[in-house]
Amino acid sequence: MIKLLKRISFILLFIIPFFIIIKPVLSGAIPFWYDPGRDLLMAWDNLIKISLIGPTSGIPGIFYGPQWIWLLSIGVALSKDPRVVLFLIISLPYFVGIPLAIYFLNRSLIEKLTVPAIWILAIFCFSSYITQIWSPNLAPLLLFILLTLFYKTKEIMVERSIKNFMIIGLIYGLLLNHHISLGVVFLVTWIIYFLTAFVLSIINKKRVKENLINWLINMVSFWLGLGIMLLPFFLFEVRHGFMQIKSLIFTLSQSTAVVGQIGISKYEIVQKFIERSSVALSIPTQFSIFVIFLIMAGIFFNLLKKRFSKEDLKLLLFLALNILSLFIVYFGTKNPVWNYHFISVEVVFIFLTLLAVKKNRIFQYIIFSWAILLLISKAFLFTQSLMKENGQGELMVKRSNVEFILDDTKNSTFTYYAKNASIYSYDYDYIFRWIGEVKKKYPDQNPVTAVNTYIIIPEDVENDKVGFTLNRTPEEKYYTASQWLRNDGTMIIKRLHRQ
Numbered sequence: 407m408i409k410l411l412k413r414i415s416f417i418l419l420f421i422i423p424f425f426i427i428i429k430p431v432l433s434g435a436i437p438f439w440y441d442p443g444r445d446l447l448m449a450w451d452n453l454i455k456i457s458l459i460g461p462t463s464g465i466p467g468i469f470y471g472p473q474w475i476w477l478l479s480i481g482v483a484l485s486k487d488p489r490v491v492l493f494l495i496i497s498l499p500y501f502v503g504i505p506l507a508i509y510f511l512n513r514s515l516i517e518k519l520t521v522p523a524i525w526i527l528a529i530f531c532f533s534s535y536i537t538q539i540w541s542p543n544l545a546p547l548l549l550f551i552l553l554t555l556f557y558k559t560k561e562i563m564v565e566r567s568i569k570n571f572m573i574i575g576l577i578y579g580l581l582l583n584h585h586i587s588l589g590v591v592f593l594v595t596w597i598i599y600f601l602t603a604f605v606l607s608i609i610n611k612k613r614v615k616e617n618l619i620n621w622l623i624n625m626v627s628f629w630l631g632l633g634i635m636l637l638p639f640f641l642f643e644v645r646h647g648f649m650q651i652k653s654l655i656f657t658l659s660q661s662t663a664v665v666g667q668i669g670i671s672k673y674e675i676v677q678k679f680i681e682r683s684s685v686a687l688s689i690p691t692q693f694s695i696f697v698i699f700l701i702m703a704g705i706f707f708n709l710l711k712k713r714f715s716k717e718d719l720k721l722l723l724f725l726a727l728n729i730l731s732l733f734i735v736y737f738g739t740k741n742p743v744w745n746y747h748f749i750s751v752e753v754v755f756i757f758l759t760l761l762a763v764k765k766n767r768i769f770q771y772i773i774f775s776w777a778i779l780l781l782i783s784k785a786f787l788f789t790q791s792l793m794k795e796n797g798q799g800e801l802m803v804k805r806s807n808v809e810f811i812l813d814d815t816k817n818s819t820f821t822y823y824a825k826n827a828s829i830y831s832y833d834y835d836y837i838f839r840w841i842g843e844v845k846k847k848y849p850d851q852n853p854v855t856a857v858n859t860y861i862i863i864p865e866d867v868e869n870d871k872v873g874f875t876l877n878r879t880p881e882e883k884y885y886t887a888s889q890w891l892r893n894d895g896t897m898i899i900k901r902l903h904r905q
Contacts, residue, residue: 419522426788427533435799442539443832449478458642467653471583474541486840497536507554519770523777542749545585549753552577562603562624563617571624575631587747594731669742678748686752704762713765803894808837821856823878825863865895
């Protein structure tokens with residue numbers, strides 16, 4: 407009976423966070439802006455002609471890898487609804503990947519009491535990533551899996567783990583293609599790690615030859631896995647005159663930034679890093695220093711008591727190298743550092759927390775109690791949200807506006823212009839293509855021949871309503887036939903040609 411109750415409890419601890427987090431995905435209360443619209447359009451086009459590059463990065467002339475677009479294409483092939491694509495390509499992998507990683511870490515790095523706690527803390531920490539279509543949002547999951555596999559793999563000098571190191575290289579390559587800035591940080595980490603392992607191989611004079619052979623084979627396996635994941639990049643480069651490599655060389659050779667924007671300061675870099683510790687445990691950011699202190703105290707105590715296994719020490723060294731690499735890269739770069747560059751740093755703090763609470767019952771009870779309190783508070787807020795009327799999310803609001811326009815056009819040809827801070831209206835472009843396919847109504851590609859022209863002005867840029875409208879539809883050629891103020895504050899203006 408007790409075993410049955412424990413199993414039911416574990417099932418509930420999995421199911422409750424699932425429904426809490428997945429609710430906005432199912433209801434469409436998800437962000438839908440420039441990047442998701444652009445990426446989904448690329449994924450749709452990828453079904454017709456396979457692309458070898460992904461979206462543009464923050465550095466001119468350098469693109470993300472195509473793997474993100476290929477993944478989205480799988481979702482788009484099954485459904486054009488962004489909610490379904492998000493669930494299949496981002497949400498579901500988190501709800502499968504994190505439990506599997508915890509299962510493999512159980513009874514080695516993670517102890518029995520810590521299992522439900524780390525699941526609750528990790529999945530709520532990643533909740534904002536799970537509910538948004540954006541390529542860097544897969545990086546925390548990839549890093550979590552990478553660190554799990556790294557922990558379960560024998561030390562690079564001890565044993566030939568060809569398969570494991572090749573898989574680690576593949577995962578790292580996927581991570582690099584989804585989150586370039588973090589990938590560069592990890593590139594520095596891997597280089598330092600391999601060099602450190604090489605030195606340790608030589609120091610051990612008893613088995614220098616065997617150590618070096620193992621080191622070389624494992625390292626080659628890692629780079630081979632990475633190379634396989636970068637094959638589309640090299641194929642694109644060969645076909646396009648090594649365009650990105652030239653851009654990268656140009657960027658690295660400049661004494662100043664090639665991006666004409668100012669990012670966060672070095673002080674803010676340290677601040678953002680520290681704040682990720684509290685994000686990892688869903689604790690208010692003002693307690694970040696206290697959280698880091700407790701984590702360091704727990705790790706230092708376990709080091710003094712010699713409670714760490716060789717695998718624990720290997721992981722601790724790797725995490726420390728990762729932190730060192732982050733500051734080397736972000737302090738040393740001439741180009742701006744942004745807030746999103748710290749996506750996935752919370753995974754480092756989650757693994758440091760696991761090391762801090764290992765074999766420490768007091769810390770384990772504290773983290774378990776906090777996780778249960780967090781779950782109860784989230785469940786309470788969830789039940790409250792079910793009992794009250796919530797406004798539509800960004801995706802459903804824009805879908806509603808598109809459906810309104812399509813219904814108003816009747817059987818007439820039409821075109822549209824959507825005001826957007828980024829100039830391009832990829833969000834509306836995708837929704838018009840998606841809903842247009844359902845209703846068999848498509849925008850006229852030639853604005854001159856379109857009978858109806860619709861101007862879409864979001865509430866936050868309403869001040870530019872007149873300027874944007876006249877810029878797209880000059881007064882001497884068009885006149886306003888109707889205009890509507892939607893419930894979300896969006897203004898839709900219908901303009902017709904003057905005779």
